[in-house]
Amino acid sequence: MNIRQLTFRLLQVYVTVVRCGSVSEAARQLHLTQPTVSQQLKRLSEAVGGPLLEHHAQGLTMTATGQALYHASRDVLGRFDDFADQLGALHQGSKGRFSIALVNTAQYVLPRLLGPFSQAFPEVDVTVHIGNRRQVLARFERHEDDLYVFSHPPALSHAVAARFMRNPLVAIAAAGHPMAQQSSVAMEQLLNERLLLREPGSATRMLLESWLQEHGLNMKTTLQMASNEAIRVGVAARMGVAVLSEHVLPKEHPELAVLPIEGLPIESHWQFIVRNDQRLPQSAQRFLHYVDEHLNQWIEPRFVCNELPGLLRLYPTFPLRG
Secondary structure: OOHHHOOHHHHHHHHHHHHHOOHHHHHHHHOOOHHHHHHHHHHHHHHHOOOOEEEEOOEEEEOHHHHHHHHHHHHHHHHHHHHHHHHHHHHOOOOOEEEEEEEHHHHHOHHHHHHHHHHHOOOOEEEEEEEOHHHHHHHHHOOOOOEEEEOOOOOOOOEEEEEEEEOOEEEEEEOOOHHHHOOOEOHHHHHOOOEEEOOOOOHHHHHHHHHHHHOOOOOOOEEEOOOHHHHHHHHHOOOOEEEEEHHHOOOOOOOEEEOOEOOOOEOOEEEEEEEOOOOOOHHHHHHHHHHHHHHHHHOOHHHEOOOHHHHHOOOOOOOOOO
16 A cells, blocks of 8 residues: 555546546546546555445445545545635635535525625636436435535435525416315315326425325326426416425416415425535635525525524634625
8 A cells, every 4th residue: 555656636537437437437527538547546446455446237336445535535635626716816816616506496596695695706616506306416425516405305414404495385276276266275175186296306296295195195197297397387277286396486476376275385494415524615615604694685584594503603704705
């Protein structure tokens, strides 16, 4: 074992291979040949004195040594990125970069937070990835981003969560639907209608299925659609009814009616999730502090549920310039 043979480039290659889950995809992203990447992995294994990756039918998995090297590599490369950000701030006014992954419904809200932050700190580069819960969870497990936003978060043995906003799920139908004229509607009556749903793996669908199971109810006729927008348009076109996040609805929605279903809305909350086994870039910390200070200005008071102060005790405070 001779860890002095390790270089930043070797660590970058290894982290990329783990993130991609394959040598060929890592080679493509790194603009290297596949044999070159394989050779660098071999050098890494020799340097640490043991195998790093195992090949299975499902793809690559890390050995215990590989996991230790992966976490150390991310920490080393992250600290180097922080140093680069500090140099940029000294020489060019750059204030860093961070990546955030969020579930689909959160895209209706996060711009209200990222917009003012980007105006206050225009030199911060922010990358946003949007997907369903299953896709964002996969990114979380691969350590691909710095911050994550879930409404139905994963197990938190290696992460810390902070709720920041209510995400109530409401039932909707086309305007003029007979149920919209009632003062109260039983969920059983709603389930007699065709229910427009997101795909399996969607947090909204998981929350609805869990709620129905708790109440001993089952869906009957359903129609699966690929996005919240498609569902909203489908409901307006009288294709069926739906249960969606209230935030999916525009402030004015004359073509839709929110139904007075007994037991609804289903309460959920959007949460910032931070892994506690990887470093959080200073720019991401700055964003969380900025959201904590200004959340009440950007979000309707009835939706605010700010638990960020508890999370931010883990990180130093910053002078919020801009």
